[in-house]
Amino acid sequence: MCRLFAVTSDTPLSPMKALEALDAMREGHDGSGVGLFMRDLGGPFAAIKGAPILSGIFTDAGLKKLDTLMMDIGFMTKYRMGIQLPETPPAGTPPRDIYLIRAYDYPRTWENLAEEEKHRRLLKVRLQLREMGEAEGDMIVFSFWPDVIMIKEIGDPLTVGRYMDLDRHGITARIIMAQGRQNTNYAINLYACHPFFLEGFATMTNGENTAFIPVKEFLESRGFDGYIGFQSDSEVFVHILHYISTFLDLPLDAYKHIITPLPDEALNSHADASVLRILKQSCRRLIIDGPNCIIGNLPDGTLFMAQDSKKLRPGIVGGKPGVWAFSSEVCGLDTVIPDRDKSKDFQPMHLDMAMVGPDRKEVKVCRQTDRLSRQA
Template sequence: MCRLFAVTSQEPQSPMMAIQALDVMREGHDGSGVGLFLSDLGGPFEEFKGAPVLSGIFSNAGLKRLDQFMMNIGFMTKYKLSIKVPKGAPPSGAPRRDIYLIRAYEYPEEWESLSEADIRHRLLMIRLQLRQMGEEEGDMIVFSFWPDVVMIKEIGDPMSVAEYLQLDRRELYARIIMAQGRQNTNYAINLYACHPFFIQGVASMTNGENTAFIPIREFLESRGFPGYMGYQSDSEVFTHILHYTIYRLGLGIEAYKHIITPLQDPDLEKHPNGAFLKQVKHSCRRLIIDGPNCVIGCLPDKSVFMVQDRKKLRPGVVGGKPGLYAFSSEICGLDAAIPDRDKSKDFQPMHLDTAVIGPQRREVTLWSQTDSLPLLH
C-alpha cells in the first residue's frame, strides 16, 4: 500500500508539513518514491498566478533543448527556481540528477485572443510534446505545465528526498499540497508512474489497486483526447476519469462516484435522479473501478476531496479546523499535521460518501450517492 496526505490551508504551508505526515505513516510505504502536487501557490510564484509553470527534471543537455524549444514557440521566462543537486550523495535509490526545474513563463502575444479552452488544449499539447522529447533522448522528465501548479517527484524515501532537495523553502509554500509516499508495485520505477497525477487543472492520487485498469484505459484512449495517454500506473486513470467527468460530461464532483462506483439498479430505482444515473451508468460502464481504492483529488476551483470505492479496504480520514484541513491515509498523519483540531469532528468517508473541502476552507461538505445531484435539481 501507499500512504497519502493532502492539506488545504488559507495560509501557505511548507511541503515539509506533508512530508512529515508521510513520515509518521512510513510503515505503510516502503520509501521507494515520493510525489508532490502544489497549487494555490504562495511565495514568489503567487505573483504569477495566471502564468503557466513548468515542472520537471532535466539534464544539462535537456535544459538547453528546453530553452531552445520554448524560445521557438514564443514563451519567455518570468521567474524560475532551479534546484541544483547538492554535492553529497543522493538518497538511496535516487539517480543523480542535474537540475530540478520550476519555471513560470509569459504567454506569447498571439495567445492573448485565445479562449480558455484553446489555452487549455495548447498547454496540454506543449507538455505532451516535451514529454515525448524527453523520452526520446532521456534528458527531461516533465510533470506539469499549467498555471499555479508545481509538481516534484523522485525515487527514494520521502523525508530523505525532501531534505536532500531542501524542500522547506519559501518558493515552494502552497495552500494546497498533495503528497504520496510510494510503495513500488512495478518491477522498474518510472517517475511517470508516481502519484499524484495531473491533467488540465485536475489532480488525484490513490492508495489501492485498480484491477479494472485495462478496460478503463481502453475506453479513455478511444475518446480521441490526446491527454489520455501514458498509464505507467493503473491509478492514473482515476485522474483522467475525473477530467472526463468535468470536461467531457460537464458534471461536478458529486457525479464522480456515480461513474466509478455506480449504485446497484434497485437503489437507482429509488434515487431522485435515477433515470439520469441509469443512463450515466450504462454509457460509462467501462469506467467502473474495481478496488480497493482510496482517492484524494484536487479540482480546478481548488476544492480538495476524498472518495472510497465499494470495498472500503483502504484507510482514509479528513479533519481540521476552519482555514486548515487535511486528508490522510491514517489518523496519525492527521495528528502530526493538525494536532489542535476538534478530533470528534474527524470523518472517515465510507463507500457512498464524497468528502469535499471547498476553496473557502471553512468546513467539510459531505455528499452521499443516495442524495439528489445538486446540478440536476
C-alpha cells in the same frame, strides 16, 4: 500499500509539512518514491498566478532542447527557481542535473486567445516535451500549468525533501497533495508516481484498479490528446475526473456514481433513478474495481476523498475552519493539525464523498443515496 496526505490551508504551507505527515505513516509505504502536487502557490509565485509554470527533471542536454523549443514557440522566462543539490544524493535516489521550476510569459501570438485555447495549447506543449524526452530520458515533464508545481522522485519522502532543501527555497502552497509510494513494479517510472495531473485536475490513489484495461480503452477512444501514458493503473482516475467534468459537464458527486455506481436494486428507490441509470449504462466502462481510496483536487480548489465500494483502504478527513487535511491515517492529521477537534474527524465509507471547497469553512459529505447536486 501507499500512503496519501493532502492539505488545503488559507495560509500557504511548506511541502515539508506534507512530507512530515507521510513520515508519520511510514509503516504504510516503503520509501521507494514520493510525489508532490502544489497549487495556489505562495512565496515568489504568488504574484504571477496566471503564468504557466513548467516543472520536471532535466539533464543539461535536455535543458538545451527545452530552451530551443520554448524560444521557437515564443515562451520567455518570467521567473526561475534553482534547486541546488548536494553532490551525493541519498541512498536509492539517482543523481540529477536539474530540478526545473520555471514560470513563463505566454507567447505574444497567444495574447488574444481565450483561456480555454491557451490551456489546450499548454497541454500540447507538455506532451511534446514529454515525447522529446522519452528516447534519451533527458526530460521528464510533470506539469506545465498556471499556479501549479509538481515534484516527483525516487527515494524516501522526507529524505528527498531534506535533500532538495524544500523549506529553504521558499516553495509554499495553499493546496498540497503528497504520496509516499510502495513500489509494486520491478522498476520505477516517475510518470507512474502519484499524484497525476491533467488540465487543472489532480488525483492520487492508494489501491489497485483491476478494471484498468477497459477504462483505459474507453478513454483512448475519446480522441483527446491528454488521455495517454497509463504507466499506472491509477492514472485513469484523473482522466475520468477530467472527462466527466470537461466533456460531460457533470458535478463532482456524479464522479462517485460513475466509478462505483449503485446496484440496480438501490437505484430503484433513488430520487434521481432515471438519470443515474443512464449514467451507469453509458459510462459502464468507467466503472472501477478496487480496493481504492482516491484523493482529488478540482480547478476551483475543491479537495475531495472517495472510497470504492470495497472500502479496504484507510482514509480520514479532519481539521478546522481555514485548514483541513485528508490522510490515509490519523497520525498524518495529528502531525499537521494537532489542535483540531478530533471528535469531528470523518472516515468516508463506501457510499461517501467528503469534500472541502475553496472557502475552507467545513467538510461537506455527500452520499450516493442523496440527490445529485445538479441534474446531469
